Amino acid sequence: MKLSGGLFLLFFFIFLTAKSQYDPSKIFVTDLYQYKGDNIRSASGKPSSGYWQNEADYTVKASFNVENMLLKGDVTIDYSNNSPDQLDALWLQMDQNTEKTESRGNKLQNPNSKPDSSKGFDISKIRLLKDGKWNEVPFIVDGTRMQIRLKNSVQPKEKIQLAIDYSYTLQPESGGWRSGYMDSEDGKIFEFSYWYPRMCVYDDYYGWNTLPFIGSGEMYLDYGTIDYQITVPADQVVVGAGDLINEKNILNSKTLQRLEQARNSDKTVFIRTKDELNKPVTKSVNGTVTWHFRMENTRDVAWAMSSGYVWDAAKINLPDGKTALAQSVYPVTSTKNKRAWARSTEMLKFSVENFSTKWFKYPYPVATCVAGSVGGMEFPSLAFNYWDVEPYDMFLLASHEIGHTWYPMIVGSDERRHPFMDEGFNTFIDIYAHDDFNGGEFAPKRDGEYAPGGGNPAHEIVKVIEDTKNGPTLMTPTDDQDHKYVHPLAYFKSAFGLVLLREVILGHDKFDYSFRQYTKEWAYKHPKPEDFFRSIDNSSGEDLTWFWNGWFYHNWQLDQAVTKMEYTEGKEANGATITVTNNQQMVMPILVSVEESNGKKHTFTVPVEIWKFGKDASFHVNTTSKITHIVLDAENQLPDMDRSNNEWKG
Structure with a gap:
């Protein structure tokens, strides 16, 4: 049937009206939950x-050559299969491989590019310890994932060991821009993340979680103890997630004395000043030094180093009387021309204390802010923050990135599938x-x-x-x-x-x-x-x-409107009935402010359940004189899309 112009417009109007009509059954769903x-x-x-999750403990020994940017390491993974299932294969995350042209993220942009072996992990050997024997095992690398197909399955409650020899060349922007290096006036800054192969999560929802690392979705990892040693030139200052367990063996007496002072000081203490950049913090002046860190109950670790770092620290006061250490490392240039890194430790200390008091006590011995080229990236107890920021952005970074230690590092949600559970929750605690x-x-x-x-x-x-x-x-x-x-x-x-x-x-x-x-x-x-x-x-x-x-x-919108006011039995002294109409599909409690001619003001909330009965909500107000003004959401707390209909004036 061919419609005339007038009929078409009428039909179109009716269609739009019907489409936008509020339907209580769509939002008040009895069985929303799927399990x-x-x-x-x-x-x-x-x-x-019966809750279970697998455990992955890592022992990593690595060295870094500042001349050719080569990191060489071997990692031993103690993996506990706490699931009720036998595992016929093992899957590992190889996120450093996001730099490879054959990674999924790069193939989305340039699907026929030639392979480039200079980027990403180079795996030289993998061995498996099972039944008391070490055997070399074959493996398959597919972009940012690696699969090890097992001859003998890992049984429920069984523990195994993997040993992996690997290396990679650090790029200026490495690991999906989560690490890299940059020049500063007093020495290069190096930041290391996604720097060793890590086990994929095997859980009760998906089995193996093997979503490739494309760039936006970040981490989903099991918990365990990570013990790692980093061998680097003696002139470097190294900071890492967790506790530096060999500090007394490698740090000189002045550095140790200042660290002890900082652990007992609410004021920021310099561990290494800008005037001492030509002096190492270690006992050794030449050659290499091995820094040994250990972190328990963690999903991951990251670390950074520079010969040009200023280093300061202060005491964190925790709710139960215990303490931790807040520390920052940054180049001198990060304190010039209104740059605010001199306040980093002050801001870091406050943030950890605030989140510990409000939500959950900080569980780790150290919290660290690292200045470098990475603009803001979180790891358990350690954050990479951009080196060139003014005071507001310094606090934003210091607070937000360490806040991720709570969400999703302590509360270990899946960042690749559910970004709101880490970024949103963390942004929320930042607000306060x-x-x-x-x-x-x-x-x-x-x-x-x-x-x-x-x-x-x-x-x-x-x-x-x-x-x-x-x-x-x-x-x-x-x-x-x-x-x-x-x-x-x-x-x-x-x-x-x-x-x-x-x-x-x-x-x-x-x-x-x-x-x-x-x-x-x-x-x-x-x-x-x-x-x-x-x-x-x-x-x-x-x-x-x-x-x-x-x-x-859903992405439903909210629009509440005052549409009617009637006095009970037509008499002002008997109170009134107010009608509010819901013009969209989202619902919220009705926040109402009413003013009378006698000067009285009434502020109250109508429970959200009133919207179960239709798009028009009517309720009585106990007033005794003429109503002069009605306002919905007078303090602008609700996301009402059209505030022009939120008022009624008598």
Whole structure:
């Protein structure tokens, strides 16, 4: 049937109206969760009595040649199969291979490029210890993954050892821009991450987690103890994740004395000053020195070095009276022309103390900020931060990157599949750290066009919601998104969602208790999104499935409008009924402010369940005189897309 112009417009209008019509059944879903709980993951959101995860302990011995940039190492992996399954093959992450032309990320850009053997890992030999015997085993490298096909399966509860001899040449931007080197006035700066082969996770959700490293999605790793030794020239200052366990053997007396002073000082203490850059911190003046680090209960380690590092440190005060050490290393140029690295340790110390008090006690002996070419990259207890920053960005980096020690390094979520569980959660705790630091010196938090601000960020998230309405959702893996969506969604929308829960939906007491419980329950374990959602539901005592559904699984918008006010029985003294209409599919509690002509003001919240009954919500207000003004969300806490309909004036 051919429609006339008028009929076509009418049909189109009816179609649009029907499409945008609010439907309670879409957001208030009875059975949102896909699993019902079992002996591995409880329906309450906790690890259950049968929860298991495998363990990988690493012993790494490596040396680095500053002339040809070659790192040579051997790593022994003690792998415990705690799963109920026999493993017929082993999979390892080879993320340094992202530099190879045959990696998946490069093939997406240039699929017929020629192989380049000068980049990525060179594996010379792999041996397997099983039943008391070492045997060399064949292996297959596929981009950023390596598979070892076993003749004899690894049985449940069995432990094995792998020994791998490897090397690679450090590139200026190496390992997907997570490491590399740069020149500074007083000596090159070298940063090392993804620097040894690491076991892929075998878990109860996917079995082997073998998503290739493409560049955006980061780490998902098992926990264990990592013991590593780095042999480098004697003039280098080396910092690494974990504890330097041979400091008394390699550091000179002045360095040791200053470190001890810093461990007992709330003020920043110089371990090596700018005037001492021509003097090594080690006992040895020539040749090489082996720095020996050890870190327990960790997913990974990274390290850095330079002959031109200034080194300072201070004491971290933890909630139970224990202490840790905050330290920073940086070139002299990082303190010139308003550059703020001289305050790095002050900011690092504060951040660790703040997060420890609010959410979960810092478990490691040292926290480290490293200045270099990497613009901001996190590892357990250690962060690579850009060398050239002014004060605001210095605090943003110091706080955000070390904050990742909590999410996802302690609470070990899968960064490749669920970026909101690390970037969003970490951005959320940053918001309050910005408010708290030095009387709000750098508050509210702002790190981009979309960044949520402390306490009242709703107007900034509206653009995110508008820009992403036809894009991916928060449940979309990073590598499955156009890069333009990653920051708006993973960082800002997810962080603002937690702000909404804390400031509007649950309140501080319920939210803080619930978020701490989740963090404690899943520390050093592998939670999935539903574990988080269920954990918050159960700890708060609220059914928040409507919120998870609308905010995380969908990109629905919110638009509440005051559409009617009627006095009861037509008399001002009897109070009034106010009607609010939900013009979009997202729901939120109704935050109402009412003013009367007699000067009285009423501020109250209508529970979100009122939207279960349709798009029009009507409720009574106990007023006794003429109503002069009604405002929805007077403090701009909700992401309302159209505020022009939030007011009624009498």
